[in-house]
Amino acid sequence: MKTSLSERYITAIINELPAEMHDDVRAELEASIADAITARIEHGETRETAERAVLTELGDPSILAASYADRPLHLIGPRYYLTWWRLLKRLLVIIPPIVFVVVAFAQVLAGGTIGDILAEAIVATISTILHVCFWVTLTFVIIERSGGDIGISWSVENLPEPQEVGRGKGDLIASLVFIGLMLAALIWDQTRAFIRIDGESIAVLNPELWPWAMTGLIGLLVLEAIFALVLYARGGWNFMMAAVNTVLSMAFFSWFITLLVRGDLFSAKFINLWSENGVQGDSLYTLAVIFGFGVAVISIWDITDGWVKANRANQTAESKRGALAT
Secondary structure (H helix, E strand, O other): OOOOHHHHHHHHHHOOOOHHHHHHHHHHHHHHHHHHHHHHHHOOOOHHHHHHHHHHHHOOHHHHHHHHHOOOOOOOOHHHHHHHHHHHHHHHHHHHHHHHHHHHHHHHHOOOOHHHHHHHHHHHHHHHHHHHHHHHHHHHHHHHHHOOOOOOOOOHHHOOOOOOOOOOHHHHHHHHHHHHHHHHHHHHHHHOOOEEEOOEEEOOEOHHHOOHHHHHHHHHHHHHHHHHHHHHHHOOOOHHHHHHHHHHHHHHHHHHHHHHHHOOOEOHHHHHHHHHOOOOHHHHHHHHHHHHHHHHHHHHHHHHHHHHHHHHHHHHHHHHHHHHHO
């Protein structure tokens, strides 16, 4: 005896459901399909035509099975999509450019041609982009499928004040990721090294900075992470936060410049590599000055940015108080 289309349809659905749901879902579907077919037959359709029309309207049995099992049919749903997209964009802005510069720099030191430098840097950057996209997406897929809660939900309490200067969760995550990358880079440089020539590992930073000087740098990075958390928790900048940010920036600047001037920042092998590639005497001095100037510019920009944001936040708060007073 040939199995009916309805039976085949119902079987296709329950085969994708847990065993404990089979009986209830089968009974529900048999009743609803039979009622729909009967209604069409009463309007003059043949049973075969009515059955085909009803099952066609119900659609793909896998989709219906997913609705019964409350199983999402998307990688990332609306609950986490915007968080995933914002985080992904921030990481793609930060990580691939860093990888490109580091790999290109290493190839220059290794004496590679311009073609080799660009090829290696581009390949590494593309690989990094793919890894970032894959792992960030996989993380959110796992969260979505496991029914986990990362503490992100919208409510009217999340509505921002007009023109308020603050930092959101995305800024916090970006800051923590960047600090984590800095810590990973320090450890990698000292354990595996970014530069490897003829099987020899060449660290960029002087290994003799361990333990005290390097512990100080790691401590500053930890303080920077704490600062980012506090800034997020309080919802934005004020003059106290700008002052703390200034102290941290000056501490970073002092750490780098002091060691640079003393000639203790870079490893001897790293400096010799420059010499072996034709960079001597005055040229090395010029490069050191350029590096120090770059560190100074970054520090000044970070300090200025903090005070500007604090001033804007203060002006916004004063305008609110003025509006309430009137």
